[in-house]
Amino acid sequence: MNIRTINLQRMTQKIPTLYRRVLYVTLSASWVTGIVFFILRDFIIIEGDFGPEKHPWQYPALMVHGLAAFFMIIGFGGLLFAHIPYSWRSKRQRLWGLTLISAVAFQIITAYLLYYMNSELSREVVGYFHLGIGGLLPFLLITHIISGIRSRKS
DSSP: OOGGGOOGGGOSSSOOHHHHHHHHHHHHHHHHHHHHHHHHHHHOEEEETTEEEEOTTHHHHHHHHHHHHHHHHHHHHHIIIIIHHHHHHHTSSHHHHHHHHHHHHHHHHHHHHHHHOOOHHHHHHHHHHHHHHHHHHHHHHHHHHHHHHHHHHO
């Protein structure tokens, strides 16, 4: 299956394999680069020409994190259009679905705030909330998937 054969209108509770894999890769890239950025920003200081400074990979990690997040937002839009309305009508997995929608929406809003906020204290607080929910996001998704598979079998 190539990208041209993905039909979002046919996406129901079962998300097409290619679409799912792209979402998993972008989620993984966003998650790993977010964690790497946090570690480089908060825990690693190197000795530069003019004294201690941030690690040089900190900002490239953030740039890749942002790129992966853009693809995640696009993928999330596809889910909002096709998977979520169909699944909502089936009345299964509503709690996990709403939790995931809320977590992703929270990540989008806090990313926007981190980009445009100019108060350092506020940025730090929002950043830690962004990190916390972002760190949980893959586990929420895994729980949603496992729970969905179990409810489909019963």
